[in-house]
Amino acid sequence: MNSIRTVIKNFYGMKLKKYSNGIFFLSTILIEYISILIAEKISLIIQHSLLFPNGEFFLLDLYFYILIPFIYIFFLQYNKANERFILYWETLQRIFWAVLYSEVFCVIVLYLFKSADYISRSYIIIFFVMSFICICIGRNLFIKLCRKLHIMQEQVIFIGAGKTTEKLIEFANNNNCLGIDVVGIFDTKPESKKLQNKYYIFNDFNELKKYIKKYDIKTVIIAIPSIDKVKLFNLIEDLQPIVQNLMFIPNVVGMPVFNLEVKKLYQSNMILLGIRNNLTKKSNRLLKRIFDIWFSLLAMILIVPVSIVVMICIMIESPGAMPIFKHYRVGKEGKLFPCYKFRSMVPNAQEKLQEYLKSNPEARAEWNTYFKLKDDPRITKIGRFIRKTSIDELPQFINVLKGEMSWVGPRPIIKDEIHYYGKYINDYYAVLPGITGMWQANGRSDTGYDERVVLDTWYVRNWNIWIDIALIIKTIKAVLFGKGAY
The missing domain is CATH 3.40.50.720 (NAD(P)-binding Rossmann-like Domain)
Structure with missing residues (x-):
């Protein structure tokens, strides 16, 4: 593999680097074309095999191989979905809108050419989802390959x-x-x-x-x-x-630049910078709430069975207290709410903590800095596992359904932590705290408190729904690889 990589890298360096932008453009179009064909094929298989086994739905070769891919590629290029200097969640956003525009345009074209009778509404929905997923996966694989071979840079x-x-x-x-x-x-x-x-x-x-x-x-x-x-x-x-x-x-270092708008005043040869606070709009807060409820109901399919198993394990290892406990945290507008978690500690946890901190100055300093201990004597065996995997936080979906928390937001803090936020506490009070957030997805327990405050503040001032989706994906990756959790 190393020899193949060297040959490709040397050939690219000697012959192709001069034309790298053109090769990059053609390569992205090829990846998009293949991704769209795969999405079409998968959607047809789902349509025929799972939903309507006896249905007569098909796409003419002209549409399957040429027209539909051409429309999708056009809108992907128009939306600049392959721009180099953009964040992951902005890429998701651009791909989503490109797919949506393409889907609408494809339906219009099929209707005008009187070919809409050959496909069903369910196929249109399936293809919308599959095309988004396949294009995102195709782009990620392409980027990983290019970076591994050190080409297309x-x-x-x-x-x-x-x-x-x-x-x-x-x-x-x-x-x-x-x-x-x-x-x-x-x-x-x-x-x-x-x-x-x-x-x-x-x-x-x-x-x-x-x-x-x-x-x-x-x-x-x-x-x-x-x-x-x-x-x-x-x-x-x-x-x-x-x-x-x-x-x-x-x-503009330190300003909330993610929602920055640039207005060009041509005659005056000036630009006007505008900063939007998306979470001040009722429609955006409603969108965030709808997303929280929808994602909670969807996640229950996995959360409920796992929760039952975890509760049984907790009760077997450390009987004497409920497997779920509530700890009061500071929520939106500074109001306290009961934050639910699976019990990961022994029943007499508070007494054991105070004894341990009295006899261990290093642990006292660590506790004062992070409000957590890497080697916490209170944690049970099952507790260590559910903390490592963040399963202990699964009951917080109840808080989300009650409207006390969001899936993504600032980390829910206790009263003793308010002073760490200083003048930024109003940013914290402006939104619901989250099960996950910027600091959890970017280091979790390894992130220092000053950095946590900066990340939470950045999230509040730069929010959009795509940041929420991207942070959930990043958190899942962090949990699966156990990055920074204890």
């Missing part, structure tokens, strides 16, 4: 060798992106030792321009948010004529 030169460039490179090489090939960084006074040790640093601007022209570098990113306006303008004036994509980081 866009060549990029950065201006500025500081923390901003470090973060951008980290973002591009993670977050379900294809990654970038950093061929050099220009900075006369580089700050980051990490970047200096890893990449070539240009000190001469003329040398940089010659390199860009010689090797046809198409993307340059100015990663200096605090740069002087005149210097930024001069850089843009010098570089824009010789590069295809010129980007810069504006000085």
